[in-house]
Amino acid sequence: MLVLEAETLLCTRFVSVERPESVAFDPLGNLYVTTRTFGGLLVFDAQCRLVAKMPQQLSGPTISVASHFSPEHGTRIAIVHGRQQVVSLFAGVGPTFWEPNNHVHHRPAVRQCISTVLLCRLLNEALLSLPPELLFIIFSMVFDAEANEKPPSI
């Protein structure tokens, strides 16, 4: 019998949802959760903060959720709502996002937003991984540079 390498799980965090049914991630680490008691879809960001809900006009339990990402279409989400409906939608980040009806205009914006968020996350992780002494030196240099800036001439 083929034996897989042993693994352990390290629990990192929870998001509180009453009777969650199904979950899906997107490439940015946003978590989409359906629930049997809430008529909609809850979206949590990578820090487990609730950042979006499905439109309120959907009532009844939402069951299954799935996500798919492609550079051409951005993040697509599909949910089973009330056992008789499949709702397909597009999710995006930032002030502009993917829309199914006019996606040509939004495509570069989606890419840019996603690239920006990914870059921010990488910068964030890189900063947090630095030793505190080095971080202090960097921030001191930034503060000094800002303090030495001349006020704009009127």
Added chain:
Amino acid sequence: MTTSFAHIIAAPTLVQIAQPTTISWPSSIESLAFTDDGSLCVLVSRDGCRLHRFGVDMKLEHEIALGVAARDAYHITALDREHLLLLGDERAVILDCRTNQLADVTCVKLLYPRGAAIDHQRHVVYVSDSSAKRLLRLTEKLDAAIDSTQEISFARELDLEPSELLYLGGVTVGPGGLIALCTRANASIASVQCSSN
């Protein structure tokens, strides 16, 4: 520049959702999944088990009537572009969408599994098995099970009570190998590490 750093660290990831497109069926939809090419597969249990496959534009591409072997399927997960994993009461089946051929691949005893997710990086499939109170880890092709001693114990790692394990639901694999799993009152997010044991 200082404020920019602060902004980067504190900025939330705001997600917006576009107007949804809705497709209705006269009766029970069981599950759905995206394949790797972006097609949406919907499992409907009316008149036996049928699988509807939609393109990116949400137009119906084709419909498959699943045979007796998958009649009790209630959950689907896409393994790749053309293969779906179907979960039934006590077994898992792989469907080849190109040939509509089913392959019964259950290699471990399942008791009403509730969800499955594939980790392409690690070449494993996780199956949440509520009645058996465990999260199973199987090979990507499900052609072999892990050693039973290596089964992942969510009760231990996530500090769950045994009663909560009866409510295991959907499971998904995210970026960096994160796993999210539904329990009774929350979605637990865990990272996976190779064990030195």
